[in-house]
Amino acid sequence: MRVKKTGRRGEGANPVIGLPLLTQSQERARTEGLRSVTDGRLKLYDGRADNVGRFLELLRRRLTRPLAASLAGCVHCGMCASSCHYFLVRPDDPTMTPVYKADQIRKIFKRHLDWTGRVFPWWVKAASPADDEDLNRLKNIVFGTCSACRRCTLNCPMGVDTAALVRFTRGLLTELGIVPEGVFNVSRDQWETGNQMAVTREEYLDTLEWMREEVEQELGEPVEIPVDREDCDVLYTINPREVKFDPRSIAQAAKIFHVAGERWTMPGWGWDQTNFGLFSGDDSLGGWVAGNVYEAARRLRAGRIVISECGHGYRSTRWEGYDWAEFDQERPTESVVVTVERSIRRGRIRVDPARNAEPVTFHDSCNIARSGDLVEEPRRVLRLVCSDFREMHPNRTENFCCTGGSGLLSMAEYRPLRMEVARIKAEQLRATGAKLVCTICHNCVDGLTDVIKHYKLDMRVVQILELTARALVLPGPDPS
Numbered sequence: 001m002r003v004k005k006t007g008r009r010g011e012g013a014n015p016v017i018g019l020p021l022l023t024q025s026q027e028r029a030r031t032e033g034l035r036s037v038t039d040g041r042l043k044l045y046d047g048r049a050d051n052v053g054r055f056l057e058l059l060r061r062r063l064t065r066p067l068a069a070s071l072a073g074c075v076h077c078g079m080c081a082s083s084c085h086y087f088l089v090r091p092d093d094p095t096m097t098p099v100y101k102a103d104q105i106r107k108i109f110k111r112h113l114d115w116t117g118r119v120f121p122w123w124v125k126a127a128s129p130a131d132d133e134d135l136n137r138l139k140n141i142v143f144g145t146c147s148a149c150r151r152c153t154l155n156c157p158m159g160v161d162t163a164a165l166v167r168f169t170r171g172l173l174t175e176l177g178i179v180p181e182g183v184f185n186v187s188r189d190q191w192e193t194g195n196q197m198a199v200t201r202e203e204y205l206d207t208l209e210w211m212r213e214e215v216e217q218e219l220g221e222p223v224e225i226p227v228d229r230e231d232c233d234v235l236y237t238i239n240p241r242e243v244k245f246d247p248r249s250i251a252q253a254a255k256i257f258h259v260a261g262e263r264w265t266m267p268g269w270g271w272d273q274t275n276f277g278l279f280s281g282d283d284s285l286g287g288w289v290a291g292n293v294y295e296a297a298r299r300l301r302a303g304r305i306v307i308s309e310c311g312h313g314y315r316s317t318r319w320e321g322y323d324w325a326e327f328d329q330e331r332p333t334e335s336v337v338v339t340v341e342r343s344i345r346r347g348r349i350r351v352d353p354a355r356n357a358e359p360v361t362f363h364d365s366c367n368i369a370r371s372g373d374l375v376e377e378p379r380r381v382l383r384l385v386c387s388d389f390r391e392m393h394p395n396r397t398e399n400f401c402c403t404g405g406s407g408l409l410s411m412a413e414y415r416p417l418r419m420e421v422a423r424i425k426a427e428q429l430r431a432t433g434a435k436l437v438c439t440i441c442h443n444c445v446d447g448l449t450d451v452i453k454h455y456k457l458d459m460r461v462v463q464i465l466e467l468t469a470r471a472l473v474l475p476g477p478d479p480s
């Protein structure tokens with residue numbers, strides 16, 4: 001099934017608006033009779049359905065007061081434009097401004113839910129989607145031209161949350177199966193397997209055992225990576241990318257926890273703290289995934305949930321997941337960066353910054369700094385474990401996105417535009433003169449690695465666990 005639409009007048013320069021809707025993966029899922037499809041959790045596109053009618057019905061049903069305030073509150077001052085890396089790289093393309101992106105849902109709201117648009121539609125530019133082609137065009141705007149970084153949100157004098165409107169619109173389209181193939185595929189994997197990379201239980205347990213052996217060999221003493229141990233202080237949850245592509249980060253955490261004498265465990269189920277529901281706008285997926293983590297903590301009577309280095313996982317599990325899951329979650333939930341800092345401050349581990357002598361800068365993940373309020377903690381750790389830490393500018397809540405946020409890494413069709421607008425990030429990175437860029441987000445690791453390769457920068461990406469594990473001074477006489 002293909003829904004194709006070329007851009008309208010004024011949209012000609014935008015390279016993504018005319019991209020078609022591809023549904024091969026959806027057809028396959030239908031043919032295979034996946035459980036998530038048959039029980040209605042994973043939504044498929046139906047070209048014979050009244051999708052515009054369903055879209056408007058969902059809009060009416062799901063609109064909340066804060067979203068309505070963001071829809072009604074924009075005064076079209078344009079101040080948010082210079083916040084957006086898309087617009088900074090394409091200043092002659094009005095479709096790259098945050099306000100243009102939000103206006104695509106705003107005009108539908110005005111036409112159907114706001115009296116001004118019902119009475120004077122021409123005056124307030126109210127409009128309704130005419131058909132599935134218009135919905136597909138909307139899909140390309142909200143998935144393809146915004147990384148939901150929230151930089152414009154922070155810089156809007158009226159408090160308009162454009163990124164929230166983008167996520168809301170994504171959620172309406174996800175309900176209709178009008179989504180990029182990558183979004184469908186990752187959602188499918190998370191619904192079907194409980195983790196977004198379809199890691200099997202055997203693969204997960206084998207990787208933990210492999211990493212346990214590695215750390216044991218390195219330290220020369222028995223080491224555990226406990227699974228499903230009850231009554232521990234720490235329940236450690238990770239990103240499936242760590243199992244699939246970067247198991248060293250599990251070993252680094254195990255090494256630090258072991259030396260710190262932490263009473264910790266990993267769950268056998270509910271270990272994936274990432275959450276594609278944040279990106280697709282699907283609150284039901286978001287609630288189920290976050291609920292798996294909260295349930296694991298309750299089942300094992302863990303003292304606190306600790307989240308490995310992941311931006312959207314931190315935001316979802318620490319801040320948003322309680323609402324989606326309607327879960328009365330009382331346990332403290334923290335990033336592993338906070339756990340590490342506590343261990344250093346309390347003298348449970350000792351670190352030597354001279355072991356990380358290369359100049360290192362820090363990339364604030366959007367979901368951690370702007371949307372997660374974790375800003376100074378990683379800097380404090382970096383100053384303890386590295387000898388040459390230097391800031392990138394702008395930084396903290398004003399930092400620019402790695403360009404791979406909001407699931408864009410999974411949406412191959414938008415990659416050329418993503419790489420084009422990554423020029424802003426590349427310039428930021430280059431200006432630091434650092435050889436290492438540290439981020440506490442696995443998604444940003446991939447996003448930044450893409451930027452570094454594309455713009456041929458002489459640097460590589462590291463994470464705080466890696467730097468801390470390298471700086472760790474083991475107990476006993478120092479051989480040096």
Ligand code: SF4
Pocket residue numbers: 073074075076077078079080081098099155156157158159160162
């Ligand atoms: S979103 Fe805010 S900053 Fe942007 S045009 Fe509207 S009112 Fe102005």
Ligand code: SF4
Pocket residue numbers: 083084085086097098101145146147148149150151152153162163
């Ligand atoms: S959320 Fe970020 S990428 Fe999206 S419009 Fe705003 S500044 Fe641009």
